[in-house]
Amino acid sequence: MNDPRLERLAALLLDYSLAIEPGQMLRLEGYDAASPLLLALFRAAIERGVNPYTGILLEEADEVLLEEGSPEQIDFLWDIDWAEIDAVDAIVTVWARRNTRALTRIDAERHQRLIATRRKLSNRLWERIDAGRARWVGTQMPTSAHAQDAGMSLADYEQFVFAACHVLEGEDPVAFWQSTSAALDTRARELSGLRELRIVGPDTDLRLVVDGRNWRGADGKLNMPDGEVYTSPVEDGTSGDVRFTFPAIFSGRQVEDVRLRFEGGRVVAHEAARGADYLAAMLDMDDGSRTLGEVAFGLNYEIDRFTGDILFDEKIGGTMHLALGSAFKELGGRNESGLHWDMICDLRSGGEVYGDGELIWKDGSFLRDAEPASV
Amino acid sequence: MSDPYHAKLARVLVGHCTNVRSGDVVLVESPITAAPLVLEIYREVVRAGAHPLQRLALEETFELLLRGGDDAQLEWVNPVRREDFDRADVRIVLLAPQNTRALMNVDPSRQALYGRAHEQLGNRYLERAAAGELRWTLTQYPTIAAAQDAEMSLDQYERFVWQAGMLDDDDPAASWTAFAEHVARVASFLAAKSELRLVAEDTDLTLGVGGRKWIPAGGGENFPDGETFTGPVEDSVEGTIRFSFPALFQGREVDDVTLRFEGGEVVEARAAQGEDFLRQMIAMDDGARRVGEFAFGLNDGISEYTKNTLFDEKIGGTCHLALGTAYPETGGLNRSGLHWDMVCDLRAGSEVYADGELVYRDGKFLDASLA
Numbered sequence: 001m002n003d004p005r006l007e008r009l010a011a012l013l014l015d016y017s018l019a020i021e022p023g024q025m026l027r028l029e030g031y032d033a034a035s036p037l038l039l040a041l042f043r044a045a046i047e048r049g050v051n052p053y054t055g056i057l058l059e060e061a062d063e064v065l066l067e068e069g070s071p072e073q074i075d076f077l078w079d080i081d082w083a084e085i086d087a088v089d090a091i092v093t094v095w096a097r098r099n100t101r102a103l104t105r106i107d108a109e110r111h112q113r114l115i116a117t118r119r120k121l122s123n124r125l126w127e128r129i130d131a132g133r134a135r136w137v138g139t140q141m142p143t144s145a146h147a148q149d150a151g152m153s154l155a156d157y158e159q160f161v162f163a164a165c166h167v168l169e170g171e172d173p174v175a176f177w178q179s180t181s182a183a184l185d186t187r188a189r190e191l192s193g194l195r196e197l198r199i200v201g202p203d204t205d206l207r208l209v210v211d212g213r214n215w216r217g218a219d220g221k222l223n224m225p226d227g228e229v230y231t232s233p234v235e236d237g238t239s240g241d242v243r244f245t246f247p248a249i250f251s252g253r254q255v256e257d258v259r260l261r262f263e264g265g266r267v268v269a270h271e272a273a274r275g276a277d278y279l280a281a282m283l284d285m286d287d288g289s290r291t292l293g294e295v296a297f298g299l300n301y302e303i304d305r306f307t308g309d310i311l312f313d314e315k316i317g318g319t320m321h322l323a324l325g326s327a328f329k330e331l332g333g334r335n336e337s338g339l340h341w342d343m344i345c346d347l348r349s350g351g352e353v354y355g356d357g358e359l360i361w362k363d364g365s366f367l368r369d370a371e372p373a374s375v
Numbered sequence: 376m377s378d379p380y381h382a383k384l385a386r387v388l389v390g391h392c393t394n395v396r397s398g399d400v401v402l403v404e405s406p407i408t409a410a411p412l413v414l415e416i417y418r419e420v421v422r423a424g425a426h427p428l429q430r431l432a433l434e435e436t437f438e439l440l441l442r443g444g445d446d447a448q449l450e451w452v453n454p455v456r457r458e459d460f461d462r463a464d465v466r467i468v469l470l471a472p473q474n475t476r477a478l479m480n481v482d483p484s485r486q487a488l489y490g491r492a493h494e495q496l497g498n499r500y501l502e503r504a505a506a507g508e509l510r511w512t513l514t515q516y517p518t519i520a521a522a523q524d525a526e527m528s529l530d531q532y533e534r535f536v537w538q539a540g541m542l543d544d545d546d547p548a549a550s551w552t553a554f555a556e557h558v559a560r561v562a563s564f565l566a567a568k569s570e571l572r573l574v575a576e577d578t579d580l581t582l583g584v585g586g587r588k589w590i591p592a593g594g595g596e597n598f599p600d601g602e603t604f605t606g607p608v609e610d611s612v613e614g615t616i617r618f619s620f621p622a623l624f625q626g627r628e629v630d631d632v633t634l635r636f637e638g639g640e641v642v643e644a645r646a647a648q649g650e651d652f653l654r655q656m657i658a659m660d661d662g663a664r665r666v667g668e669f670a671f672g673l674n675d676g677i678s679e680y681t682k683n684t685l686f687d688e689k690i691g692g693t694c695h696l697a698l699g700t701a702y703p704e705t706g707g708l709n710r711s712g713l714h715w716d717m718v719c720d721l722r723a724g725s726e727v728y729a730d731g732e733l734v735y736r737d738g739k740f741l742d743a744s745l746a
Contacts, residue, residue: 023447025454032407035433042436046443051451056431058410064418076426078400080458087454 002040005158008167009139009224010040014048016174017137017221018090022049025087029055030094030141037094037141059098066106066114074113077120085124088134095311096141100149104252139165139224140311150307163302164225164312177220180227184217184299186370188229191215194355197233197295199320201351202243203259208295209237213332218315227300227315232333233292236265242322246306246313248272248279248343254308255279258343266290267324283324288337293327296320297361298344310342318348318364377411380533383542384514384598385415389423391548392512392595393465397424402459404430405469409516416467430459434473441481441489449485450492460500463509470685471516475524478626483655486625490712491660497700498710504596505704514540514598515685525681532681539599539677539686554601555593558673561745562591562603568729571669573616573694575725577633582669583611587706601674601689606707610639612666616696620680620687622646622653622717628682629653632717634698640664641698657698662711667701670694671735672718684716692722692738 014020026045028038038054045052065074103111128134140146140161147157162168166176195211213231220226244258255275260267267290272279283290301317314321325340327333347353353361360367389395401420405413413429420427440448478486503509515521515536522532537543544550569585587605594600617633629649634641641664646653657664675691688695699714701707721727722738734741 032410032431035407039433039435042433043439043443046439046448049445049448051448051453052436053453053455054432054436056407056433057429058407058414058417058431060414061417061427061429064414064421068418068421070424073421073424073426078426078428078462080455080462083458084455 003036004169005162005167006037006040007044008171008173009162009165010037010044012165012167012173012177012220013041013092013137013139013224014044014050016177017224018092018135020045020048020050020090020135024050024089026050026052027055027084027088027091028052028094029057029091030096031057031059031098033059033098033143033145034094034096034141037096037139041092041094059102062114063102063106066103066110071113074110075117077117081121082124085121085128085134090135091125091137093136093138094141095138096143097145098143100145137222137224138311140309146307146309149309150305152307160303160305160307161225161312164300164315166225166302177226181217181219181221183370184219184227184229187299187366188215188217190370191229191231191355196237196356198354198357199242199345199347199351200354201345201347202245204240204242204345204351206238206240206242206262208292209234210295211237214330216328216331223311225300225303225312225315227303227317228296228298228321230294230296230328231331232327232335233295234265235291235327235333235335238262238265238292242345244343245346246319246344247308248341249308249310250278250282250339250341253278262292265292282339282341285325285339286337288335289325289339291324291335291337292322293325293333293335293337293340294321294323294342296322297366306344313344314342316344316346318346318351320345320347320351320353377415380537380542381412381415382418383547384412384537384540385419387540387542387547387551388416388467388512388514388598389419391551392598393467393510395420395423395425395465395510399423399425399464400462401425401427401465401467402430402463403427403467403469405432405516406434406471406473407431408434408473408518409469409471412469412471412516425465428463434477438477438481441478441485444485446488449489452493452496457496457499460496460503460509466500466509466511468511468513469516470513470521471518472520473518475520475682476626483652487655487659487712492712494660494700494710494712497712497714501700501703505702510595512596512598513685515683521681521683524683525679527681535679535681536599539674539689541599541676551594551600554674555591555595557745558593558601558603559591561671561673561740562589564734564740564742564745565589565603565605565671565729568734570611570730572728572731573721573725574728575617575719575721577617578615578719578725580612580614580616580636582666583608584669588704590702590705597685597689599674599677599686599689601677601691602670602672602695604668604670604702604705606701606705606709607666607669608639609665609707609709612636612639616719618717619720620693620718621682622715623682623684623687624652624656624715627652636666639666656713656715659699659713660711662709663699663713665698665709665711666696667699667707667709667711667714668695668697668705668716670696680718680720684718687718688716690718690720692720694719694721694727
């Protein structure tokens with residue numbers, strides 16, 4: 001039986017996110033647990049005159065390579081891997097695991113080595129995406145393992161994921177994301193006119209300078225689900241205190257109840273209820289790791305709870321997130337770092353945000369709707 | 376729990392069949408149904424110091440393409456696969472159907488179009504294999520669908536497959552090495568012959584094999600293996616052959632096929648069931664009406680017909696003939712998008728003459744050295 005929600009998600013990814021065209025070469029990739037969505041994508045691609053193919057990997061093969069492979073084997077990339085990146089017109093990556101913690105006990109250095117090998121290919125892909133020569137979108141296929149991480153049954157988690165993507169029965173997903181995209185654009189334009197933001201909440205009073213920086217909407221073209229507006233703040237402008245009520249997760253490690261104090265754009269004091277040592281180590285990673293590279297508003301109100309998966313968490317409607325580390329150059333950001341650690345601040349009850357002194361956000365929502373985009 | 380037979384089979388495929396060496400690039404091609412075996416093969420390839428690359432497919436995608444694809448989609452050849460075939464050192468291919476009849480109702484002309492478009496890809500890999508540049512093996516992962524076709528339970532079918540692969544022997548690789556020597560003796564016996572005549576019920580067929588090579592297949596490119604095959608002289612095939620077993624191709628079953636040849640070409644094709652499909656496949660291209668392969672099955676560990684060509688064509692005491700493309704290493708010149716093996720049981724009431732001399736009767740070679 002086909003799940004009609006998967007069929008609608010597949011159509012949304014092809015028609016809206018990738019705007020795929022007949023005759024294009026489409027790679028559908030993921031671990032084996034992604035198969036149901038990969039198959040729905042294949043079917044939808046055939047219907048659209050596209051040339052799809054699957055690139056499926058067994059989740060457990062990584063464990064075999066990491067346990068038994070030599071460094072040369074872990075580093076290996078075949079010429080054809082590069083040729084493939086250069087040949088494809090579009091890629092859908094479907095994230096799906098049967099066990100999200102299977103590699104927890106694997107030697108961390110070897111694991112980082114494998115990630116670095118694969119990053120070489122994804123960097124090449126990003127060069128092509130930036131040059132407008134390829135398109136990419138990443139999405140999540142619900143599995144029991146991810147439901148378990150989110151503390152839900154599989155049925156509840158499926159409902160959560162598909163609601164966040166707006167592919168439930170009776171919805172018109174493409175129309176929804178088109179209008180969301182227009183609204184996010186408008187919101188981003190409005191925010192781009194601001195010079196300063198002040199975030200006020202429980203144990204939080206933080207000022208950020210965003211003067212001259214461009215905001216951008218994340219509208220489902222690169223990730224599904226999506227829904228945020230973000231920019232890179234002025235590097236030396238951040239001052240004050242912030243408390244992150246949700247756990248901050250980086251590279252599978254979890255730090256709880258992070259509090260940071262900024263002066264002159266840099267973290268000058270930090271504490272955490274759990275994982276403080278790891279937090280300290282990450283802050284000392286390099287020159288840029290104590291400075292913010294991103295500030296963003298999460299605006300997907302179907303995502304109403306923390307699941308431990310950044311694809312969803314950073315978009316929780318009514319939250320803001322701040323990232324320590326690397327900034328977005330295309331938005332005017334200058335901070336450089338090996339770190340980009342998104343931390344999420346729940347502003348849904350008692351949170352306020354002021355833009356140039358005026359209250360623009362309260363209890364998790366902007367006070368005014370974004371003005372309709374001009375036609 | 377992993378099945379110890381998967382690990383044993385993986386060791387034979389990676390070690391004995393394809394002799395994977397450090398630094399080799401090894402394609403592992405399979406439907407994800409065979410994931411447990413793929414994982415063990417992956418492990419063995421890593422242990423050999425080589426680089427396994429997974430080329431895993433979803434079984435249903437081929438049907439979606441054939442049913443829903445337009446001409447351009449059916450004719451699209453994935454450049455990645457072309458590069459794969461051009462560059463890989465080793466291919467390990469697994470069959471693992473979840474439904475062996477899923478393509479039954481697909482328009483045969485769509486299959487033929489796909490076949491023509493991908494002929495070059497297949498030829499490239501056969502050429503590289505013939506030149507010794509690409510080592511490969513093809514095997515079967517036991518699935519419920521395959522068991523159903525064989526009219527066995529999955530448990531019985533698994534035992535059939537492991538037995539045909541001699542996996543219960545202390546050293547399966549050594550058993551296969553010894554068997555390969557027997558197959559090689561049959562091949563060199565046939566190498567000296569220039570004409571074969573096959574006589575059985577409703578069958579009297581002559582094939583010219585002079586100047587062609589008989590390839591001993593004793594445990595390498597198919598697993599399990601056990602046949603010797605050649606590419607007959609293209610215009611030499613004359614007479615009639617009736618295939619006692621159903622002819623299977625891409626999920627279709629054509630029963631009781633009789634073919635009549637003149638000057639190497641099929642001039643009459645009949646079947647009790649599936650005759651239209653048979654005719655459409657033969658009309659695929661010029662090469663599809665000629666014989667690309669003739670072979671004797673030599674594996675006495677396989678005695679039952681299981682509706683699976685990989686096993687059926689190896690049954691000791693059978694012969695098979697393939698319409699379509701020839702294996703270049705035999706010297707066969709025929710090229711086609713088709714390669715359709717049809718198997719004929721010779722175990723009761725059959726004779727084979729080589730250059731006029733009776734050399735084979737009721738499924739056995741008469742020469743004492745070939746027993």
